[in-house]
Each structure stands twice: as C-alpha cells, then as structure tokens.
Amino acid sequence: MYPNILRHPGPTPIPKKVQLAMNQDMISHRSEEFVQLYRETTERVKPLFGTNQDILLLPSGGTAALEAAAVNTVSPGEEVVVITIGAFGDYFVSICEKYGFHIHKLQKQWGEACSAEELAEFLKPLTNIKAVFATYNETSTGVLNPVDELAKVVHTQTDALFIVDGVSCIGGAPAEMDQWGIDILVTGSQKAMMLPPGLALVSVSDRAWKVIEENKTPSYYLNLLSYREWAEKGMTPNTPAVSLIMGLSAVCDLIEEEGGFSQTVARHELMKNMVREAMKALKISLLAAEEYASPTITAIRTPEGLNLGEFLAHLKKQYHLDFAGGLGPLQGEIFRFGHMGYCFPSDILQAVSLLEAGLQDFSYSFERGAGVLAAQKVFLQSVSR
Numbered sequence: 443m444y445p446n447i448l449r450h451p452g453p454t455p456i457p458k459k460v461q462l463a464m465n466q467d468m469i470s471h472r473s474e475e476f477v478q479l480y481r482e483t484t485e486r487v488k489p490l491f492g493t494n495q496d497i498l499l500l501p502s503g504g505t506a507a508l509e510a511a512a513v514n515t516v517s518p519g520e521e522v523v524v525i526t527i528g529a530f531g532d533y534f535v536s537i538c539e540k541y542g543f544h545i546h547k548l549q550k551q552w553g554e555a556c557s558a559e560e561l562a563e564f565l566k567p568l569t570n571i572k573a574v575f576a577t578y579n580e581t582s583t584g585v586l587n588p589v590d591e592l593a594k595v596v597h598t599q600t601d602a603l604f605i606v607d608g609v610s611c612i613g614g615a616p617a618e619m620d621q622w623g624i625d626i627l628v629t630g631s632q633k634a635m636m637l638p639p640g641l642a643l644v645s646v647s648d649r650a651w652k653v654i655e656e657n658k659t660p661s662y663y664l665n666l667l668s669y670r671e672w673a674e675k676g677m678t679p680n681t682p683a684v685s686l687i688m689g690l691s692a693v694c695d696l697i698e699e700e701g702g703f704s705q706t707v708a709r710h711e712l713m714k715n716m717v718r719e720a721m722k723a724l725k726i727s728l729l730a731a732e733e734y735a736s737p738t739i740t741a742i743r744t745p746e747g748l749n750l751g752e753f754l755a756h757l758k759k760q761y762h763l764d765f766a767g768g769l770g771p772l773q774g775e776i777f778r779f780g781h782m783g784y785c786f787p788s789d790i791l792q793a794v795s796l797l798e799a800g801l802q803d804f805s806y807s808f809e810r811g812a813g814v815l816a817a818q819k820v821f822l823q824s825v826s827r
C-alpha cells in the first residue's frame with residue numbers, strides 16, 4: 443500500500459508522463475513513425491551530452507555500452523590506461539582484461555577522484571597508449587572525476603582516445619563532450635535519465651570514428667559502425683527498445699518544461715548541497731570531499747555505533763525509505779543516497795526527515811530536526827535567489 447521511496451543510484455523513479463509515453467501502442471521499428479521518433483529524440487538528447495555528434499541508441503544496459511566503447515576502438519595487445527576510483531572503474535578494467543588489452547591501471551583509493559596532475563604523471567613514461575578510460579561519476583563512492591581536466595591531459599600528452607563512462611550522471615551533471623574533448627561518452631537509461639533499464643546512449647567524436655573505422659577487432663551486436671550506418675536512415679541495426687525511446691522523448695519534454703537542461707543540472711546541484719548540509723548537521727560523515735562530490739549520489743558513512751544492515755532494513759520496513767548500501771570494501775561502511783533523475787528538493791526533505799526518524803529509533807545521539815532544517819535552509823536560499 444505504501445509507495446517505496448526509492449533513493450537508489452539506479453534504477454530510479456519513473457515520472458508518470460514517461461510511464462504513459464511508454465504505454466503507447468507499439469510501432470514497427472522500420473516505419474516512418476519510428477524514423478521520426480528516432481530522429482527527433484536523438485537530436486533533443488544532444489544537450490545532455492554537450493555534443494553535436496549523433497547519439498546512438500543500443501537496446502542494452504550500461505555495461506554493453508562500456509564494452510562497445512572498448513571493443514570498437516582497441517585491439518588485443520594494444521596499450522590502454524584505465525583510471526579506476528571505485529567499483530565501476532573496475533568494470534572497465536575487467537572489460538579490457540577480457541579483450542586482452544595491455545592495461546596500465548591508475549588505481550585511486552575509493553572515495554577519491556583522479557586529479558589532472560596524477561594522470562599527467564602516470565602518462566609520462568607511456569608512449570603507445572591507444573585509449574584512456576575513466577568513469578565520470580563513480581557510483582560506488584559518489585565521486586565525480588574532473589573529466590574536463592583529464593581530457594586536456596590525455597590530448598596534450600598522448601594521441602589516445604579519451605573514453606568516459608557517464609552512466610550514473612548524464613542527465614543530472616553538466617557534460618560538454620565536444621568542448622572538453624571526450625571521444626566516447628556513454629550512459630544508461632535507468633539513472634538520471636528517468637527511464638527503466640534497457641537503453642544505452644553512446645556518442646562518438648570524429649577522432650574516435652577514424653579509429654573505429656580502422657579497428658580490426660570483430661564485434662557484431664555491439665558494432666558501432668553498424669549503429670552509425672543505420673542511424674543515417676533514422677533507425678537501428680536490430681530491433682530497438684521502442685517503448686524506451688518513446689519514454690526518452692517524454693523525458694526530453696520534461697527537461698524542456700523544467701526550463702532546459704541547465705535548470706535540471708542546477709536542481710541536481712541543489713539536492714546534493716541539501717543532502718550534504720543535512721548530514722553535516724546530523725554529525726554524520728560524508729565519504730567524498732566537497733570538491734569532487736557527485737550531484738547525483740551521496741555516499742554517507744555509517745552513523746557511529748549503528749549496525750548499517752539493520753538500520754537500512756529498518757528504514758525500508760518502517761518508513762519505506764530505500765537507500766543503497768556500500769559496495770566492495772565499503773560494504774557496511776557507507777550507504778548511498780541517490781538524488782538523480784525524477785527527484786526534487788521536496789523528496790530530499792522527506793528522505794532526511796525519515797532518516798532522522800530511523801536514527802531516533804536506533805537511539806543515535808543527534809539534535810532532532812537539525813538535518814531537515816539544514817536541508818531546508820539550502821533549499822530556501824535557492825528559492826529566494
């Protein structure tokens with residue numbers, strides 16, 4: 443009866459308008475209606491990537507898009523750099539290992555970002571790098587890598603492509619793919635894009651297309667050249683996720699209704715600040731430093747003296763508030779508060795209030811209402827501007 447308050451890093455809540463759009467009668471993916479839907483929608487998504495390049499739509503999860511970016515550009519034995527700052531950087535490592543690339547791994551401690559200086563130093567002795575892979579928003583730690591600065595370093599010091607996983611932030615964080623020099627940017631539907639899982643979005647720079655055209659590694663379903671070829675006709679090589687593309691069109695409407703993508707980005711920034719200030723007021727530590735804190739997900743350290751598993755289970759059972767736990771080495775150490783996509787300042791006030799109720803139930807020592815008040819203060823400052 444009570445709705446689940448899903449404050450996860452994805453899948454995330456789906457707006458009613460998007461649900462209804464996905465509920466339309468099915469159309470053929472080889473019809474004129476589809477061509478129009480495809481052309482209009484992929485055009486409207488471009489500002490979310492900050493690109494004039496085509497947006498290719500794969501009927502897949504984010505992992506397939508990461509794999510497509512890797513397999514289309516690099517051949518076995520070629521050298522790559524993978525920057526990993528958490529669980530999803532490690533995904534890129536695993537993919538590159540599977541395909542037999544020669545990997546130079548730039549490993550950062552979980553909770554930290556990779557700075558431009560660190561990458562510059564790491565690249566110095568490397569002379570034959572084909573691609574540098576990085577995660578924009580590390581979902582396991584709530585850390586945003588400075589991909590704009592990293593791109594500059596890659597292109598100053600190497601001829602490598604710069605390939606970026608934007609799965610958990612595109613649609614909620616600023617992205618200027620063309621201006622920053624990102625060669626391939628990918629995302630998935632189920633996070634800041636306000637859609638169910640099952641659609642991946644990929645954009646490719648001219649420089650990356652040249653590399654892809656010459657790449658010899660075989661791929662079939664994930665072959666980006668065939669996606670490009672079919673995109674010219676306003677279609678996809680195989681049957682696409684038609685309903686999700688209908689939903690994506692409604693997502694574009696909603697972003698327009700909000701006043702354009704810059705407003706959507708500003709809302710995510712505001713929600714990040716509300717959550718962070720609330721936790722500070724509750725004397726609960728945050729994992730990520732201010733400078734690199736994610737606008738879509740906040741990693742929060744386990745409040746002192748609490749059993750995190752029991753606490754999260756209680757929040758869900760008693761208050762229907764659903765947070766995600768930590769991954770890998772951070773399991774039991776942090777929980778993750780998702781604030782992306784169809785999430786608003788009022789949702790943050792609700793979640794912080796219920797979180798406080800749970801803390802009270804677990805006899806955690808804190809000033810009641812302090813978190814809500816702090817979040818509300820950040821919100822009201824933004825309203826009065």
Ligand SMILES: Cc1ncc(COP(=O)(O)O)c(C=O)c1O
Nearest residue numbers: 503504505530581607609610630
């Ligand atoms: C940053 C990042 N990359 C990749 C993935 C994998 O995406 P999917 O689970 O859709 O395959 C995720 C999923 O959480 C993610 O957060």
